[in-house]
Amino acid sequence: MATFADLLRTFRVTRGLSQARLARRAQLDHSYLSRLEAGTRVPSRDTVLQLCTALRLSLDETDALLIAAGYTPRHRQLSCDPLLLDLADVLERPTLPPDVRAALTQSVRAAIELARAAIETEQAHALVPAAQ
Numbered sequence: 001m002a003t004f005a006d007l008l009r010t011f012r013v014t015r016g017l018s019q020a021r022l023a024r025r026a027q028l029d030h031s032y033l034s035r036l037e038a039g040t041r042v043p044s045r046d047t048v049l050q051l052c053t054a055l056r057l058s059l060d061e062t063d064a065l066l067i068a069a070g071y072t073p074r075h076r077q078l079s080c081d082p083l084l085l086d087l088a089d090v091l092e093r094p095t096l097p098p099d100v101r102a103a104l105t106q107s108v109r110a111a112i113e114l115a116r117a118a119i120e121t122e123q124a125h126a127l128v129p130a131a132q
Helices: 003-012 020-026 030-038 045-055 058-066 082-094 098-127
Strands: none
Touching: 003 030, 003 045, 003 058, 020 030, 020 045, 045 058, 058 082, 082 098
């Protein structure tokens, strides 16, 4: 299995970024990024996620970098439901137009509210004793 340093360098190089440019994108000090790639520093989970965003990694690539750094994969926590993984992937895309993001977010919130109301109704029915 590739080390965090190796994987980070591979993602950076395949995207045609210099260390300096990636450091600026991720809002990190260039020397810190250099030490991460050399394997002499261990990043926090938040730093790994900053790098994933700056590199515009896919869900699978983000999980691979998190695992290589010793952290729990982010998207494995969502679910194994392909629909939820697709939703997360779409919402993380920086190219998603803001109006589409807003409409999608509003729709998901409405669906969640509907589901919670249905769950509460079911729970309320379960608490009512059966008529004798």
